[in-house]
Amino acid sequence: MNKIFLIDDDADDRLLFKEAIELINPSLQCDTATNGKIAFENLKVSASLPDIIFLDLNMPVMNGFDFLIQIKKENVLNKIPVGIFTTSNILRDKELTKEFGAQFFITKPTDFQVLRKKLQQILSADFSNDEYISIT
């Protein structure tokens, strides 16, 4: 695991996320994008692809659902595990994103330590066998 990619419009959440990743593995590169469209365009031209993508759902321009649908249509990009990182705890969102090919679903906690634990769990997971993880 070398590189992770967070797509989230919320600057606070990006900050907390990056801090948590820093604590887990300081050598891990963490790229971010503020909506699905920017992320998608970045990924299309990127020389080195991320090992995993964390995706917020509620974003302007292109939301998480649309990004998920788009990336799953791409030949190479669709191999990257994508998971949901959101404040939503709505069952329907979880079911829908799973259907679209998301491989995990985590809700954003208020407690930083809880966040760190959740991220750790995701980063140590093996998604190569279409595994699905839900931490809400």
Added chain:
Amino acid sequence: MNTPSKNIIEAGENKFRNLIMEAPAILCILKGEQHVFELANLRYKKLVGNRDIIGKPIREALPELEGQGFYELLDKVYNTGETFYGNEVPANLIKSYGRVERCYFNFTYQAYINANNETEGILVFANEVTEQVEARKKIEASEKRFSNILSQSLMAIAIFTGPEMVVTFANEPMLNVLGKGNDVLNKPLLEGVPELKDQVFPQLLTDVYSTGVPFEGFETKAILVRNGIPVDAYFNFVYQPNRDVDDTITGITVLATEVTEQVFAKKQIEESENRFGMLADSIPNLAWMAYADGNIFWYNKKWFEYTGTTLAEMQGWGWQSVHDPEELPKVLIKWRASIKTGKPFEMVFPIKGADGKFRQFLTRVLPVHDSENKIYRWFGTNTDIHEEKKLTEEKFLLEFAENFSHYTTGTEFFGSLVTYIANKTNMDYVFTGELTEKEKNIFTVNTIALANRGTLVPNIEYQLPDGPCEQVMRGTVYNYPKQCKITFPKNETLVQFNVEGYVGYPLFNNEGKAIGLVAVMHEKEISNPEYVSALLKIVAKRAEFELERNIITSKLQAKNLELENTNAELASFSYVASHDLKEPLRKIQAFSKRIIETENFSDKTQDYFNRIISAGERMQNLIDSLLDFSRANTTERIFKPCDLNAIVEESKHDLHERILEKQAIIKSENLPTINGVYIQISQLITNLLDNAIKYSRPEIKPHIKITASIIEGKKIDHPSANNQKEYHTLKIADNGIGFEKEYANKIFELFQRLHHMNEYSGTGIGLAIVKKIVTNHNGFIIAEGKPNIGSTFTIYIPTL
């Protein structure tokens, strides 16, 4: 061998041959198995067209005989030695020019035997009899034809000869009608058929014989003995004198047809008509009978009594004189149509009585069919309904009530109302309309139901000014049976619908203000405007009520919709608001925690941050609960079976940490499956369990027991209980802090808390949500408690 004896034989043979050759018959000798022509005389050769036959087998020489049996006959004679005699045997033979002709022969095939007693050949001897046979056949055919004509004729024919009337010929039908056999032939008539003696026939025959004037009888009765029984028989017949070459009368030809059955049938009809006439005289109705063409030939006594007429005046089409000249054309058209089509006739029209006054009669005419299903009579009755007509209005009211009592919705009611009026009055257009004030003092009528010739059509809107409807709106019934377009020349609606006659009736609300109308329009003059307006008057009361109700209902519906929309907006507002409130709160909490995790503060600063975090948590709880509460309003209310056992297990799972923390024990009996909104029922159970765990007494482990049963509504002492229903009862009992009786209702109110914040961490929303959910499920909840003993929440939800 050349001996004298041989010569003698040879000479004999030659002589024989010559004899054969010149014989006046047809002769030949066939030899051997193959019947080879050894010899054939001149006649034979001529018969077969002088073909070269000698030395050839017959099958080769005369191939046309194949399949006619001659070859086989020859074979048989050759093999058996028996002679065959043929008599008038037909043969198809080629006589000359290759043409096959049919010939008849008398012939013999005779075997001749040699010295060793062996058959050597066949001697054929034949005479052609073709001409004789054909002549005879012709005679036979013509005889047959003639005798067929006489004897097979259906008409009974006999020839009587001489003054004695000797029966010299009688065909089978004649013998049959007389009931006799062949023994009557060649005897005087009265000897063979003595029963005729005292009847009219002997005299008639004598007259014809002596005068030479033919006699024709029509349906003449004869008494004849058939099968030993004297019977009445009827005949149409002719006595025709037969004359000699010198014109003297030699006898009489009789041609007769028996018509007994027809005569009997006619007699029966006459009898039944007589009986019928007697019957018809005794009924209280006027009655009459007509021939198939409509000519009336009989009236009963009541007819003459009522009309004061005579049969002579009334016969045929004379009845028109007792009709109202105004009505008569319609009656005639209808009656003629019935005669033409053979269909029954029914109509109400006035008939003039002997006193010169008209009364209304219901006239029904039925066709009477004969055995061949052809109309041969019409039977008519005229029933006085003058008195009954006075009852019509009452009857109509009853019918009307029956027709309209069960229509509930306004549109359906008005639709059936206008079709009903249309059917009753036969008016081209019938409608009810609502008066709308579009702008100040500008009124239009919007139809609520419009029937065009009895069929509902889409509604229309029309302007009121200058039309009869405007008149209606100002007053009472307006009646314009004719000349509408002339009376209201400016009205476009009348022109558009080509209206000649109009009757309208206003509909008032209970304040006496005109709110609509019910009206009919007709393209022709309205012939019965009184009836139509009476009808409209009757229906108006009901229509008024319905129209007013319609107006109120639609206002109510609009209000309801408005309210529902407002509610939905509110609910979605609070949902979105609380959802969005959570985001910044989460950040406050998250960063506050990050600060005290990463920085070293003084105790005081640390305490302040902890207070920020704690306040944030409370606010989060509050927002979460509010979210739940608004969700209880906004979620789709799709009811489906919810297994309470499964739901309790799920709730226990959700509350896992709190249960562990408080070491709570939750027991539940076998719980039912109820119909409900799953997510809400789940929330209900979770909130109640959470409540029971939360309000436990310090140092006492919470014991929570869930039980269920079914109870009839009438056995529940609660104002919300419906006596007609059955309820699922769900009890959740705990051993917690309980509450004072006075708080039993208060605890369900939003933001009502019985305790200080620092004692118990409630938001004051949990039980309000519970109550909301129970209400959503048409149920109710009761809370009972005793301080420091425990609380019991009982939920009642209808089983259906």
